[in-house]
Every structure is written in structure tokens, then in C-alpha cells.
Amino acid sequence: MHPFSDFVSITFGGLCIASSLPFIGIPFPSRAWATYYADKNRWLSQLSGGRLTPKQAGYASALLRVGVGSCCIYQPTRVAALLVNGAVVSRGTMVAYRDGRPMRPQWTMLGAISFCLLLELL
Structure with missing residues (x-):
């Protein structure tokens, strides 16, 4: 199970790093993502x-994503990064719900964090 957990967490970390690009206005992987993140x-x-x-x-959000992604790739800091990211995303989910923001991205991120943490615990 450990190699699978490493693979999933490293992939999640890489996706976190890649997902920092739309926060700074780079239309990756599409213009729609850049528009969503600009909003x-x-x-x-x-x-x-x-x-x-x-x-x-x-830029602050992008830095957070790069930091979390890097720490998810590096095994000794993985669990701490996932827990911190889970706390940030949980708070963001409550505020997004309150403000009527799209919830799908919130649930997707919480699910991915939970999945990575579960694999780390097995």
C-alpha cells in the first residue's frame, strides 16, 4: 500500500503545484480555469x-498551493501538509457555502485531501 500512497500523494502534490498557475492568471489548463480563479x-x-x-x-493562494504541493511530494512533511491544507479548505468550504460560491471545487479538494490522508494511515 505504501508505494500506492506515495504515488497518489506525489500526484496530488504535482496537481497542487500545477493548479497554482490559474491563480496568477496563466490560463492552464484552459481559459475557463483562469476565469474561475480570477473571480x-x-x-x-x-x-x-x-x-x-x-x-x-x-499570488498568496498560488504560494500556498505550491507549498502544500511540495510538502505532499516530500514524504516526511506530507501528513502535516495535508492536515494544514484540510483545515484551510474546510474553512474555505464553510465560507464558500455561506457566500453561495461553487461547492464542487471545495468538495473535490476535500475528497482528494481525505483520500491522501487515508492512504497515509493505512
């Missing part, structure tokens, strides 16, 4: 009470 950056900026511009919110 999310505006929303995150509003949540910050105006302390962050949408661009700053996007």
Missing part, C-alpha cells in the same frame, strides 16, 4: 477586507 481572487480580496488586492490574493 475567486476577487472574492478572496473581499474576504480580506480590502487588505489584499485580487492580484495579491492570487
